[in-house]
Amino acid sequence: MKHTQKKIVVVGTGYVGLPAALMWAKAGHAVVGVDINENVVRAINEGVMHINENELRELMADPVVKKNLSARTSPCEGDVFVVAVPTPVDHARKTADLAFVESAVESFCPFVKRGNLVIIESTIPPRTCRDVVAPIIEKHTGMTVPGDIMLAHCPERILPGDIFREIVENDRLIGGMDDASTEAAAQVYASFVTGALHRTDDISAELSKLMENTYRDVNIALANELAAICENLGADPRKVIGFANKHPRVRILNPGIGVGGHCIPVDPWFLREIAPYDSRLISTARLINDEVPLRVAGKIRRAVRDIASPRIVLLGATYKRDCEDQRESPAHEVAAQLERDGYDFAHHDPLVSGKEYASLVEIAKGADLIAVLVPHSRMVEELRAQDAAIRAAMRTPRIEYYEK
Ligand SMILES: NC(=O)c1ccc[n+]([C@@H]2O[C@H](COP(=O)([O-])OP(=O)(O)OC[C@H]3O[C@@H](n4cnc5c(N)ncnc54)[C@H](O)[C@@H]3O)[C@@H](O)[C@H]2O)c1
The missing domain is CATH 3.40.50.720 (NAD(P)-binding Rossmann-like Domain)
Structure with a gap:
């Protein structure tokens, strides 16, 4: 036409x-x-x-x-x-x-x-x-x-x-x-x-758009809440989710280190703004997801608590894996928490300029913990391929993945 x-x-x-x-x-x-x-x-x-x-x-x-x-x-x-x-x-x-x-x-x-x-x-x-x-x-x-x-x-x-x-x-x-x-x-x-071009009115379009990202946020909050429950019970959230998802009408998402980007953590607030009372689940989900980086920082603190003057390496700074976008990244929130507490840490990301990244063996030298916050494919491959050399370079050979 x-x-x-x-x-x-x-x-x-x-x-x-x-x-x-x-x-x-x-x-x-x-x-x-x-x-x-x-x-x-x-x-x-x-x-x-x-x-x-x-x-x-x-x-x-x-x-x-x-x-x-x-x-x-x-x-x-x-x-x-x-x-x-x-x-x-x-x-x-x-x-x-x-x-x-x-x-x-x-x-x-x-x-x-x-x-x-x-x-x-x-x-x-x-x-x-x-x-x-x-x-x-x-x-x-x-x-x-x-x-x-x-x-x-x-x-x-x-x-x-x-x-x-x-x-x-x-x-x-x-x-x-x-x-x-x-x-x-x-x-x-x-x-x-x-x-398809779905014709509707302005308010329905405004609401539908916000609801798309809100749907994601609420479902991620459910996964993150489950991860917290599992942690207290000593259960593996990935296993629990895997089993629950065997149900034909259940599809729980994977827990992470929080929600980033400039859409999912933002759009739900626009619904709360217009309907504060009717958006209680939405607001709670937002708060749950915003809390996750604090929980991750807590886990990192616990991982190094028995080490005098621990040196921590954070890997991954973007809001999700394999992308360069750092906007609203929960990885930054984790780093901010550690900085506030005075930890000695370095933050690297191969996809972000300014977060200088040579080789992981180099980065790992003298570290007591490598905390993988955002598992970029390239980085994870290197971690696996160089595992022995990386651990040998560390003072305490401990590598933890916080986003599963
Ligand atoms: N990026 C995405 O993936 C995405 C997806 C869906 C919706 N959105 C929405 O789309 C909108 C734009 O997002 P974006 O990612 O393109 O932002 P962006 O920051 O990439 O681009 C916005 C541009 O607008 C310019 N600008 C600001 N004020 C201006 C003005 N008064 N006159 C002319 N230019 C002006 C800025 O200089 C900037 O270049 C936002 O509401 C965002 O939430 C973004």
């Missing part, structure tokens, strides 16, 4: 905005990426990919994309405005910090014309489209939303590391404030999405 070509202004060209901008440019739309970060804008205009994904790098070099995509630091006129800026959690209040969304929307209001479509891809608390975004546009343009201007929430579900495939193949929620908004937004995504 041939889609009408549009001018699409993507505000925020990070992990979420840039891949979408590339896809729309490849599909033949004229795309302007807008970012307040000058380095990001320069990189896009020079055809340099600032996100570490090979297929996206290739797409960036595609002649059609080069022709259709440009970047700038301030918005301009367009047919469609897509907002993909950060929505962090305010750590003290556990509520969404919508400052980026508000300023992004304000920034393109002077260029919005009747009949334009605004799409919010950023993850937002329920009712943000109608209680925050629509009023800002109405105030600054004097037009009605929806009506004069269409507005939809189309949340993103991509997994960093596999963005290129997921952005195309994943099903997508298209939540318009009215039918016209939903239909217009669906057409924009139909130009590159092969997954």
Whole structure:
């Protein structure tokens, strides 16, 4: 099917905005990426990919994309405005910090014309489209939303590391404030999405997106709670979970060192913010998962308690294995606990620059404990292959895996 070509202004060209901008440019739309970060804008205009994904790098070099995509630091006129800026959690209040969304929307209001479509891809608390975004546009343009201007929430579900495939193949929620908004937004995504486009309203889309990550968080909390129960009883949580999962309708996840990344530990708070009383399980799960790094630090302390001036090596700093992303990483929380208590420790990660990593035998020299916090495949292979040499280099040959 041939889609009408549009001018699409993507505000925020990070992990979420840039891949979408590339896809729309490849599909033949004229795309302007807008970012307040000058380095990001320069990189896009020079055809340099600032996100570490090979297929996206290739797409960036595609002649059609080069022709259709440009970047700038301030918005301009367009047919469609897509907002993909950060929505962090305010750590003290556990509520969404919508400052980026508000300023992004304000920034393109002077260029919005009747009949334009605004799409919010950023993850937002329920009712943000109608209680925050629509009023800002109405105030600054004097037009009605929806009506004069269409507005939809189309949340993103991509997994960093596999963005290129997921952005195309994943099903997508298209939540318009009215039918016209939903239909217009669906057409924009139909130009590159092969997954199903599920048409709904803005509040349902906002809620569904948050519930996806909340579902994961609550299930991880259940696994972590089980691990704590097992520990007190001297049982092996992996065995217990394995047996329970033999039930045809049970699938308990594996316990870990906590929950990281900038989605799963954040999104549940956006539900609590809007419905504090009705989200008690969700809030408790969040607290359970936030507590896990403290428990891990406790286990490390106990592992070295009989050693005078113990030297500890922490391995893995990212929020999950085999990725480079350190955002909200529980491994950092473990390190912070040990630092607070004055332990002598070093923290290494082969995937993170600045966490210098030579060879594990070198790193292990004189250590009393190697605590594997994030078991990156490459690191675990090296640990296994060099086991004897690593233990020989240690003062006390003890290696513990805290994420199973
Ligand atoms: N990364 C993911 O895997 C993922 C998945 C699903 C949803 N999300 C959500 O998508 C949204 C964006 O996340 P991200 O990972 O792309 O963030 P990011 O930090 O990678 O990129 C956001 C970009 O927005 C820019 N920016 C901030 N304020 C701006 C403004 N006023 N005008 C123009 N640019 C501005 C920043 O400079 C940055 O380059 C968040 O709400 C996030 O929760 C992310």
